Amino acid sequence: MYKLTKKDWEISENEVTSKELFDNRRTFLKLGAASVIASGSIMEALAKEKMPIKNLKFTEDPNPNNLILNTYEQITSHNNFYEFTTNQRKVKDMAHTLNTKNWTIKVDGLVEKPMTLDFDDLLKKFALEERIYRFRCVEGWSMVVPWIGFELSKLIKYLKPLSSAKYIRFETLYDEQMFPDQKNKVFNAIDYPYVEGLRMDEAMNELTLMAVGLYGSSMPKQNGAPIRLIVPWKYGFKSIKSIAKISFTDKEPLNTWQKENPKEYGFYANVNPKVDHPRWSQARERVLGKFFKQNTLMFNGYEKQVAHLYKGMDLTKDF
Numbered sequence: 001m002y003k004l005t006k007k008d009w010e011i012s013e014n015e016v017t018s019k020e021l022f023d024n025r026r027t028f029l030k031l032g033a034a035s036v037i038a039s040g041s042i043m044e045a046l047a048k049e050k051m052p053i054k055n056l057k058f059t060e061d062p063n064p065n066n067l068i069l070n071t072y073e074q075i076t077s078h079n080n081f082y083e084f085t086t087n088q089r090k091v092k093d094m095a096h097t098l099n100t101k102n103w104t105i106k107v108d109g110l111v112e113k114p115m116t117l118d119f120d121d122l123l124k125k126f127a128l129e130e131r132i133y134r135f136r137c138v139e140g141w142s143m144v145v146p147w148i149g150f151e152l153s154k155l156i157k158y159l160k161p162l163s164s165a166k167y168i169r170f171e172t173l174y175d176e177q178m179f180p181d182q183k184n185k186v187f188n189a190i191d192y193p194y195v196e197g198l199r200m201d202e203a204m205n206e207l208t209l210m211a212v213g214l215y216g217s218s219m220p221k222q223n224g225a226p227i228r229l230i231v232p233w234k235y236g237f238k239s240i241k242s243i244a245k246i247s248f249t250d251k252e253p254l255n256t257w258q259k260e261n262p263k264e265y266g267f268y269a270n271v272n273p274k275v276d277h278p279r280w281s282q283a284r285e286r287v288l289g290k291f292f293k294q295n296t297l298m299f300n301g302y303e304k305q306v307a308h309l310y311k312g313m314d315l316t317k318d319f
């Protein structure tokens with residue numbers, strides 16, 4: 001069930017500083033059983049996993065960005081999840097109102113058979129993988145996360161969209177009981193539910209992940225439980241959380257941040273150090289927990305895997 005893939009684009013454990021990885025794996029072990037209400041299959045997977053701690057060898061990190069896994073603590077205590085609050089430090093204390101029991105995802109639009117997916121069934125359908133990805137927020141912070149999930153391409157193949165479907169559109173759950181800001185509208189620039197979308201070829205790319213956990217455990221609520229999108233070469237706002245609806249469409253979806261401010265946020269949102277945000281530079285980023293900034297990489301370091309998707313496009317216009 002639990003499978004560790006090693007592909008050329010994957011940040012290998014050898015690239016990650018040995019000591020940090022070791023400590024993080026230990027943190028994960030500590031957290032695994034006690035603090036997480038995991039779904040059956042993730043717990044099962046967790047129990048079967050063989051921790052590679054003993055086999056770790058130290059290899060000097062060849063990556064200019066000196067990749068180190070962020071800690072569980074860092075990843076789960078600095079969050080953007082406006083349905084709760086715009087205060088990144090407070091999301092974790094508010095997220096308990098999100099109830100993920102009996103979670104379903106409605107599937108509609110240009111698809112062979114519209115249906116409602118049960119989250120627990122989904123977990124049984126697709127083998128879970130760990131993917132260590134860089135994650136870069138448009139605001140200029142970043143992190144390295146060991147996500148758990150399955151490729152979106154697998155889900156799409158299962159759902160069988162019609163050939164007329166050119167885009168996939170996602171919606172976060174709308175529930176004023178669970179998400180205080182959907183009711184209070186303190187941050188009233190956002191029109192809920194949160195919406196995101198991808199062109200079909202982006203969605204089918206092998207990097208695009210439906211994430212159901214991190215550090216080997218179920219997704220923490222503040223990170224978008226029970227299931228979210230992860231598109232590692234795009235700014236973080238594309239990685240929509242707590243998905244309750246998927247639609248296939250022939251029109252480019254109007255995503256939440258583009259709708260809120262089309263001059264500052266577009267549909268593509270590819271990480272690009274050369275295209276600045278109108279109000280700040282995107283050339284550099286600060287990794288959570290680090291003091292010094294580092295250079296931001298084109299497509300967040302995934303140029304080899306995704307640059308071909310944008311051939312012929314003017315990335316300064318289609319930002």
Ligand SMILES: Nc1nc2c(c(=O)[nH]1)N[C@H]1C(S)=C(S)[C@@H](COP(=O)(O)O)O[C@H]1N2
Pocket residue numbers: 075078079080081082083136137138172194222223224235236237238239240241242
């Ligand atoms: N539904 C929803 N999804 C969302 C957001 C949000 O506010 N609501 N914020 C986005 C932004 S701006 C970022 S950077 C990431 C943050 O993910 P994290 O909290 O797991 O780091 O989630 C993205 N997905």
Ligand SMILES: [Mo]
Pocket residue numbers: 080137138139235236237
């Ligand atoms: Mo973000």
